[in-house]
Amino acid sequence: MNYEQQIKKLAAEKNAVILAHNYQPPEIQDVADITGDSLELARLAKEAKESTLVLCGVYFMAETAKILSPEKTVLIPRPDAGCPLADQLTPEIVRAAKTAHPGSPFVVYVNSNAATKAECDITCTSANAAAVAASLPEKKILFGPDANLAAWVQAQLPEKEIIAVPENGGCPTHHNFSVRDVEIARREYPNATIICHPECSREVQLASDMVGSTGYMIRNCGTEKEWVIFTEEGIAHPLQKKYPDTIFHVMASAVCPNMKLIDLFDLYVTLRDGVYPVQVSDHIAAKARTAIERMIEVSK
Ligand code: 13P
Known part of the structure; x- marks a missing residue:
């Protein structure tokens, strides 16, 4: 066997x-x-x-x-x-941000450690970040650790004030893409639609045609014949499996070693x-569970 x-x-x-x-x-x-x-x-x-x-x-x-x-x-x-992104937001940083902005809820990206989630009000993923922030009544919202995802949420919800905590948190694999990479891809593949993950910089999001989570890509990349994908290169496999007749270009260098x-x-x-x-630990799990279950409730 x-x-x-x-x-x-x-x-x-x-x-x-x-x-x-x-x-x-x-x-x-x-x-x-x-x-x-x-x-x-x-x-x-x-x-x-x-x-x-x-x-x-x-x-x-x-x-x-x-x-x-x-x-x-x-x-x-x-x-x-x-996850190097998760390690950028500690429980201490969350507590300090809450002290600096009393009354503002903290939306924490699931790419965070359990002890950090336990300090936050609600979790989100890249698929539901804007919906989670929109579900909160407060105008000012603390959001971390991914500042690029925070900028994406801010662009969806101009009526809110999204404060990135920490100011420059990011995923090294996604943050590495540049606008120049997008421009080169446009020249090289003029017929392709360009989609990037919201962990890419705001500039890359604006230079792309579409922005979405990996699940969004898998659900929606059947609409065009050719795509350039700015996210971790592993996404090519499920995309190609689901859409065998579609051409997908991924950046071979975009590898998350973990x-x-x-x-x-x-x-x-x-x-x-x-x-x-x-x-x-039970104590941390109980608090983190509340934050995750609140998110699941919003995404139903
Ligand atoms: P998705 O939520 O799109 O699967 O992204 C997870 C992730 O870790 C991106 O770096």
Whole structure:
């Protein structure tokens, strides 16, 4: 039996469901039961009937699954798969921002650590960030850690005042794209529609034709024949699978090293040995759960 077959067999024996993010290596996405963007994975992790969830993604995604399903075993094949964006917003920074802006709610991107979520009012993903901010009655809203996503939300909601905390937080993979990259892509692929993830800089968002989360891209990139995609290159796999006759150009250099850590052997070992279980302290999980469930309620 090859690794794919052994993984499937072990998952069935252990009543486990495998969830993989859209940026995971193709062979991991193909062996997974469920693939999706951060919002879809959070929702499906909550709804899953299996007693074990194996999260193939970065650590905050596995933590979110555990927070939503404390009674389940949540495993991550590579617990060292961190997120440099998440680490840019600490609980102390959230508390300081709330003290500086009393009465303003804090919307925290799911790309954050559990202890940070626990200090915030509501979470959001790139798929629902504007809807989450719009659901709050307050005009002034604290938003972090991604300042580019904050700028995208501000552009959708001119009636609000979105304050990015920290001021310059960002994902290194997405922030690396420049307007020049977009201009070059336009010259090279004049018939292509250009779409970028809202974690790209505001300038790149404005230079692109469309902006959307990975789930948005997968749902909507069937409308044109050729696309240039500014996000992590792993997105090419689910797009090409769903739209085999469409041409997708991704930037081969746009690789999130953390998203690429898990391989089939890691996943096999995870299912064989039950490693690595994700734990979140009850106190932090209870507070973070309130923030995540509020988001899920808004996105229904
Ligand atoms: P999505 O919510 O679009 O899946 O994005 C997740 C992410 O981590 C982007 O860097």
